[in-house]
Amino acid sequence: MRALIVDDEPMQIQGLLKHIRWEALGYRTPLTARSGMEALKVLQENKVDVLITDVAMPGMTGIELLARIQADYPQQQSMQTVIISGFDEFEFVQEAIQLGAKAYVLKPVKTEELEQKLEALRTAAEKKKRLEQETALLREKVTESREVLLERFIKDLTGGWIHSDELLDSWRRLLDLPAGEWQATLFLFDCDSLHLHHSHDAKEQILLGEGLQNAVKLGLDGFSGAYIGTAGAGETAVLVLEAVPEVRARLEKQLSFIQEVLHEQYNASVTVGVSREACSWTEIPLLYKEVRHIIADARLAAYGQIAYCDRHLLNEYHDFRLREEYIPEIVRLLELGENSKAFGMGLLSELARKLKRNQDTDTETNIRMWQRLIDCNGVEEVRKAVLEYLAHYTQHKQKEQTTQQHHLIQQVRQHLAAHLQENLTVKQLAGLYHLNSSYLSVLFKKETGQTISEYVQETRMNKAKELLRDPGIKVYEVAEQVGFQTAAYFTFLFKKTTGTTPQEYRDYYY
Known part of the structure; x- marks a missing residue:
């Protein structure tokens, strides 16, 4: 100095x-x-x-x-x-x-x-x-390393830190990203063990995180429209821009390969969430939240799945946001006390308009709530009235959703019963109804108390019992009609379920 x-x-x-x-x-x-x-x-x-x-x-x-x-x-x-x-x-x-x-x-x-x-x-x-x-x-280092730039870009974009067109344009120039609005899909790879077993070993967390990202980079090597980075702890995010259907299909084939690599190298399972397609970069932070919800929901059925976004899952996620984010924020705004009556009226108006659009309107309830809100004196009365209407609205939507789910599962059960000869996978079945396979599994178990395979097996056995009461149908023909490729396996499973062989069951009745 x-x-x-x-x-x-x-x-x-x-x-x-x-x-x-x-x-x-x-x-x-x-x-x-x-x-x-x-x-x-x-x-x-x-x-x-x-x-x-x-x-x-x-x-x-x-x-x-x-x-x-x-x-x-x-x-x-x-x-x-x-x-x-x-x-x-x-x-x-x-x-x-x-x-x-x-x-x-x-x-x-x-x-x-x-x-x-x-x-x-x-x-x-x-x-x-x-x-x-x-x-x-x-x-x-940042200037020389594209990977460092991508890490920061993906983290900022999914986290909602890119908040203006000007800031995004600077990233476009830095990473040579496509101009204009984006058709974007988000793939999120989440290492199950880091979340499910709550590992307290820092070295294990680092190795798994790095291993996952390396596996993703290896699997997606050669896909020019795929931008890879880290979103959260144990998560690798891939933003795919402007992918034509053929490219996206080829990319999705690599997802299982990435899961296999992690299992072989680290004995770890990975759940993959695939988002809906967004039409604007401003939707990407919401895509990230939606995909995280999809992954959490998929784990209720099994670990190591590939979970796709669908309408029913999005409805569940938006209900979750209503409970956990929107209503607490509404309460906070009401408690501030500034123009609380005007705020309450605006909110009730929007909800009533939405119910009317969906032909779910309850005119009498709406009129009562409007009158009550007009008569309110003070913030606390407005707060109470708005929360009661929100409770009514939420209850109505939950009832509607439960009814829809019940009808959906009834359709699935009828389809399974009508196609017992076909060995449908859960993924194929979910595709028929435009659903995520893990979501369908969870929903089916919730509605019926059985897994899909348990239901199919029970339905096959019941159909087999019905057919066995007809002496004109041979046992191997019964096996074929209820979806078994061999009579031997049918006989084994029938005895395991009923305690008797198919022939013994037939002899008992005839």
Whole structure:
């Protein structure tokens, strides 16, 4: 560090040179000047880290010296200043601080006090220098590494931190992203073990996270429209832009490969969530939230699935947001008390209009709630009325959703009963009704108390019992009609279920 002492009293300069432990504090022998003009000449020829100047000097005061440095010496802008002043000159110190002075000491100068100031300034300068070096290295690394840029871009985009077209345009230029609006799909890979077993091993978490991302990069190598990054802990996100159906189908074939790699290398399962298609970049933070909900729902049925977004799952997610996000926010706004009645009326109007659009309108209830809201006095009454209507609205929607789910499962059961000869997979069955396979499994179990395979097996056995009562139908023909490829396996499963072989069952009745 290099210091410059400016004082019009030679004894003051000599005292500071002699009594301050410059070398021990990390400073070279200071430069000196006896006036402001002389100090400016020194600064013109030397890089100075710390300026120690008296306030009251003839010709040019310490304040004027600081002002000149700030205006005319840009190369010295990082210089830190210590002001020396008398007790009655404190108003000058205030002005000096406004000009960037970092510290001041009163006359007569105490050696220990000034040494403390100098040490603090050196520490601050070293930290600042280290930060500048790290920033320069980071800037160089960011400029050179596309992967680092992608990591930040995906994290910011899915997290909702990209909040303007201008900011997105700067990312477009940096990563050479497509112009205009995007047709975007989000694929989210989530390592099950990190969430389900709550690992407390930092090394395991790092290895699994890195392993997952490497597997995704390997699996999707060659897909130019796929942008890979990290969204959350243990999550790798892939944003696919402007993918034609053929490319997307080819990409989806790689999902199982990625799951297999993680299982072979780390004995870990991965659940993959595939979003709906978005038509604007502003929807991507919502896609991320929706896909996380899809993954959580898929895990209720089994781990390591590939879960696709569908209308029913989105309805469930929006119900969840209504309960967990919107209603608490509505309550907060009502409790603020500003225009609460107008806010309540606007909200009720929107809900009533939505019910009317869906032909679910309850005119009598709506009229009662409007009248009650008009008669409200004070925030608390408005709050209570709005929350009651929200409860009514939510109950109505839940009842509607339950009815829809009941009809849906009834259709699925009828289809299974009519196609017992076909060995449909859950994925094929879900595709017939445009559903996510994991969602269908969970919904079926919730409605019937059985898994789909349990229901199919029970239905096949019941149909087999019915057919066996006809002596004209041979046992192997019964097996074929209820979907078994071999009579032997049918006989084994029938006896396991009923306690008798098909022939014994027939002999018992006939």
